[in-house]
Amino acid sequence: MLRYEMLFLTIPEITGDETESIKSYFLKAVRSAQGEMLSFERWGKYRLAYPVKKNDYGVYFLARFEVALENRDALLKDIRASYIFKFNNLIVKNMIHRLEGTSLEYKRPESLEDTPTDVDSFLKKNDMEGLLKPRGGFKGRKPEEKSIVGGVAGKAATSSVNFDEEDEEDFEDHNE
């Protein structure tokens, strides 16, 4: 059995029904060639390196299957024809590639759906929590300064009160 993988790029406005129709078509094609579908994955939405058919964004799908050598050519012909005729308004780019080696692990770039849009969660994830503090801390600094001034004033006030109390005590002493 030979292993193949196909990576294809669709338009960003693709709906769930359309992905299901593509998936079911490939499943049927692979099964009719007495092969086996290993996986069908949706990578997610990506910003493309260059615009393709006036699209700046796109959705990637990766499908992997096994076929015997006898049925391979017919199956690949069928799939390539489907790219051109059946799904020509959905699929904008495709690549069929022979898989070598036994491992099915791979790494893919991070999609726009995976990346957090919230700034705080991004900073938390990358251990950069103190990075944006000076900007927020500027507003917080003024009250601190005020509090220091206030503290000094308070001390002065308390001391003055103490003086008063002492004075009062003195008065009391005098009265006695």
Next chain:
Amino acid sequence: MTKKIKLKISARLLKKKLRKDSSSGAKHCRFCNNPGLVSEIDYKNAGFLRKFLTERGKILPARISGNTCKYQKMVSREIKKARIMALLPYCATLY
């Protein structure tokens, strides 16, 4: 008859001598003796392949990246595949 002595040394030879004397040491290939990294050379792994592009999107020469011929060929082949699938740019103005 006295033998003529070559006094002038070409700039290329001078540079070569400088390079030899410099303390930076010889470049080494990051893939040799590292089979784990070799498996990362894949057209789907665009983040890793981006290390072998200049900021304008050109493929970095082996002279600079230090790759041996075998791995430089593998890397450049995968970069070209990734470019077809719009995972990497052919040329980039802003990166």
